[in-house]
Amino acid sequence: MYVIQQLINILQLGSIYGLIALGYTMVYGIMRLINFAHGDLFMVAGFLSFILAAYFKFPFLPTLLICMVVVAMMGVLIERLAYKPLRKAPRVSVVITALGIGLFLENFVLLFYPYPQNVPTLIPRITWNIGGATISYLQVLIIGLALFLMLTLDLIVNHTMVGMAMRAISWNRVVVGLMGVPVDRVISITFALGTGLGAVAGVMYSQAFSVIDPYMGIVIGWQAFICAVIGGIGNIRGAILGAYILAAAQILVVMVMPSTYRDVVTFTLLLVFLAFRPYGILGKPAVEKV
């Protein structure tokens, strides 16, 4: 019973990590860019859902869809304005730019909402009892939605033309452009997809934890980044795997040890793991041409 409960907790946490990690991994796969502003876009989605639900009284589905679309557009806009001019620059400059944009978003939202906000519940609070453990409708929704979206994404990337273009660009951007693939458009689509998923995570997270503040994207952002790396950055299935693994590690550690050691143990395990398998679980060692 206790174990089942923790399992459900792992599934829920992992699903949220997974949605965000997918955004990181997709963008990285195509552009070799760690978009550190991703966590903050997740936060923006949460605030947007709050505004829609609290002031305009939208129900769940329209809120979710509008947030997805708006934040996806924001992602594309940021890419066009800030990342595109730096395509030829050293990779790290783009990372710094991403950090800068993240900081900007946090403080910008802070200007309007220094006080944390309560997000109105848009999902009925029904719970079920499975052998002593409780699971709520919201949790089922989160897990289900996350799995559905992940599978859809996997489908898109592996079985459509656009997906093929994405994969091709991750191998060699210049040549693919010469082959007639509209590189800019595909990159924009990638950003839109990745950010859209992060937005879903933001909305669901705000529903699950109901209190949002401008800095909530930071910690989650870094943790999702870790998930993406564990699974092998650039690899979509890896990101999903990594997300559940990290969630499991965090919760299992607390189960077994005093919770003060959670971060230490989790990160040490991560370090040890990376020492033996630096490219992540599903990652492939990058071939270096001499």
Add this chain to the structure above:
Amino acid sequence: MKKTLAILLVTMLTITSVALVGCKSSAALTIPIGLNAELTGGLPVVGASCKNAALMAVKEVNDAGGLTVGGKQYQIKLFVEDNGYKADQSVAVQQKLITQDNVVAIVGPNASVMAVPASEIAESSKVLMISPWSTNPNTTIDSKTGQPKKYVFRACFIDTFQASVDAKFAMNKLGAKRVAILYDLGNDAFVGQSTFFKNTFTQLGGTITDVETYTTGDKDFSAQFTKIKASNPDLIFLPSMYNEAPVQIKQAHALGIKVPFLGTDGWSSQDLITLGGKDVEGCFFSAHYAPDIATPIAQKFIADYKTAYGAVPDDVAALCYDSFGLLFQALKTAGKVDRQAVRDALATIPNYQGVTGTMQFKEGSGDPIKSAVMLQIKNGKFVYYSTAQP
């Protein structure tokens, strides 16, 4: 071309800002007071409340013609600075207020990580500092000598007192014999509160069934609560912030935990109720003041704050307002705008009726002698339950 434009823009921006800094408005007679608050960074709520209350306090006095000190009328000039929730910025801001703005006294910072280093500066520069909200005993104690600092005061009670009040309440009024604790490892106020609570409660003969921790910013407590549930407590002591507690209690309820929760002054903001809803109904917590049994002074403050800012003031706002009140009284008693005189006057205030109750200072300690109140959340409101005298 683009490059020159960009450089030009940045230079102009910088020059404008510097000009703004250099610009000092000429006023008749002014008393400069500094406010060192957490406006940006991890705890902007505290900074915002503090700033609001400060602006209100100063405006009240200035609109009434100013403060009469030693027979002359002075306008209060408030210097509001942001410490960005960073210790080094807190120090820089403190220095700026003392040496550049030449303030006579400083109110703030609120969070202990900011308040402790700032207090060192205040102490060594011999400038009066009042922290409205820092409950960490270290803020007013000189760690080398173990003696209280001379220039650092606070407007609130300290954690040792608060935690013992909570422990006694849990045991005597709520009849709890087994208590579990969940606290934030990254916030030393809460670390202190849970440690002191644990000590007092065990001294009173109770048992602590489980102690769990999390780090600031965590949102998922399912693992910790599952363990707590398994340890079977009568009550859960939850010293956390008012934006964390609702999330935590909701998760606990979702896991089937039915025992009551006991909180501390971190809970006391109306937002706790807004964010917590039904889940926080019936819970108790210790606080600095009770809005419903408010004295006429407090009621006026609450009404004015509501008019000015559209919200019921939280603990931080009330304490900040009281800090200014204490300061104004000390200035009047001192009879002159002098740092040392103000400090001496404050140190011996016999009786100050503030929004947060009666305060008394004695020479030799920066901590006021004041009582704590236990509040209960009933019908979606904070309702006064009892007072605990020191």
Add this chain to the structure above:
Amino acid sequence: MATTKMKTDEKSGVQSPISYLRDHRGATGNNKLIVWIVLIVGFALSFAIPQFNIVNGYIQTIIMYVGINIILTASLNIVNGYMGEFSLGHAGFMAIGAYVASLLTLHVFPSSSSFFFFPLAVIAGGLGAALVSLIVAIPSFKTRGDYLALITLAFTYIVKSVIENIAAIGGPRGIVGIDKLTTLPWVFFWAVLSVWIMRNFVYSNFGRGVLSLREDEVASRLMSVNTQQVKFLAFALSSFFAGVAGALFAHLLQYINPNIFDISKSVDVLLMVYLGGIGSIGGSILGATIYTVLLEVLRPLGMFRMVLMPLLLVFLMIYRPRGIMGLRELRWLVPGQELKIVKRWRRKKVVNDANSAS
């Protein structure tokens, strides 16, 4: 062949100082004398300012912050700029330096003569950080780029978490009551020392190894560069100075707490490095100064300050991706040999271009 012109004053036969300096330029066009003069004047000023209160305490504190940030930025530049890695661990090293030094001055060294033991404590802090950096250096042998970023990120979290869990050194409450031993002269001294050492490192054989590692690791190994040794040394040096900066920081703030050394501190140093320019020590000095000063100067903007700063940074990155002084260096920091080589190369290039054009 530099031609020298003696500009003697007809009347008294005394030469003006400026022409003297010009005459005694080395073949590189540099003058060591200027550097020495600047250093001595700077040192004297660093004593004079606190003594005579030439500027108020606030500005003195800011100057000290600038000095500490210069040390931090230059040291991170070694790993991030010159070696081309992406390390997020600087806050962790700073924390180790701060804690080691503070514990020493508080508990081990007799407090009456802590002034004399201060440099020892600072060095100990640096050594502690350097030792721990070896732990980070080892995974760096196998991974590069983003994986290293993750490892160093994890490292910062671990350091913070470990400190929080050790109640004996204060845990989450931190350490209070550290002596205020950091003064302007000390900051100046350590800043100059670290810049000097790091600059010497960069232009030494090891430094060349570092640069070649950045460009192409496999090729450098083929060219018999001992990459492991170079990496070890680079990390050790970088974290040594991070530890030094941490120790100075602790003794200025008089209070440290694990929250101070979190990921956002690493990000701050990172921003300073990229602002000033990667692979340039002069750039680090510039970046640290601009960042620290701008943060203070923009205070009147209130909360807009934190909205504006990142935007400015983003604009800067878009227009100058390598930072203000990316990959270029201040004349006075480059050793004479280097400049000679560059001059010769330039002359050759001009000749070659002329030849190929004709």
